[in-house]
Amino acid sequence: MKGLIGVLGGMGPAATVDMFNKFVTFTSAGSDQEHIPLIISSIPDIPDRTTALMHGGASPFPVMADYMKRLEAAGAECIVIPCNTAHYWFSELKDACDVELLSIVETTMDEVVASGKRRIGLLATNATLYMGLYQKGIEERGLECIRPDEESQKQVMESIYALKAGELPRAKQMMVEQANALFARGAEIIVLGCTEVPVILADAVSANPEKYVDSTGALVRAGIRWYEERVGKRCLLTK
């Protein structure tokens, strides 16, 4: 159907809920019928992305491609993936995709550049860091990338996996500490470069939205803009 957006989710489920909620709350809609049409796959048996890249685990690519094609078959005309690490396979997925596929890394980098800040903190998975998904874009633009040190990065990963296991309070305590450490080291703004992180830091982001670039939020805004263009109608809430 015209303008249907497919969400290739489940990586993890809580981050997919967060994306869905942002699609609903970022939209200016006076009734049910004015909201953006979505079809969401939250089938979480996709092999762990970090384990595949860092520890030789099974590749998630075939399963991701399968679920992506099912969204296309259900009528999706544009696909978004609320998982940064999964974007390591972005160009392969794009090759396999017959409809529009938006990149979370590109849309997030657009918001980093638009912020005008120069010292950019980064909270992401080991694999996203190792693959340089964000550092490349940040450094190519002459900006400085501030990453957690080795010990701190262990805490970031522990926090992400705590959320995946449903332990939000523990996840939050660890992640707030790591965000504060990046600010203390001079970060002017922090890229939440893993879609679990905006869930974990929801209160901090809500209190100081200007201090964070939320990758999920950036991808949702790009999705809503794609929809506006497709159907010729304004619906992105810009308050």
Add this chain to the structure above:
Amino acid sequence: MKGLIGVLGGMGPAATVDMFNKFVTFTSAGSDQEHIPLIISSIPDIPDRTTALMHGGASPFPVMADYMKRLEAAGAECIVIPCNTAHYWFSELKDACDVELLSIVETTMDEVVASGKRRIGLLATNATLYMGLYQKGIEERGLECIRPDEESQKQVMESIYALKAGELPRAKQMMVEQANALFARGAEIIVLGCTEVPVILADAVSANPEKYVDSTGALVRAGIRWYEERVGKRCLLTK
């Protein structure tokens, strides 16, 4: 795929987010892969259910049936519909459905009976009240159903449509007042018989869960139990 649950949502989108969030947070899962597989349709162009039933508007049935069949085509083995009013068409949908279809009214009534309470308040749409979706079940069991009076019911409807238009604070103020009025009239427990209501009253329910029967929560628990039986694994969090 084995155990895939289809969510026929978009009625409205915020209630569908609430259901998705409950599937994730009611599940005891140690990792992404242990969560329940879901495919969610949030295509909100389904004609308004209350308008169809009370004011002769277009029937939502053909569009609901179409989206339900798409979920089946995508592999869903069980379907749930996070909208009480839509259950007016439940038996027609069940006839058209080739997989399991769970009823929000039946699963909610099971929780009402399990509560052991006798004076049951009811917050629902005009159409759900008019069709007697809950009153029948309540009165058949010899329990008393306490509904808002005419003037109060106007506030309930205004609150529900305020949420659909993204105005949560206004919706909340009106609905809290109506819930308190039902308690003041002797309700021991209130059935949240419209899936927007648990979103609007989330704080009140969280503070006093024993005072409410949340229809979305009841349907999610029934969905998780269906999944447990299908795959032979325990995953409903029973804390």
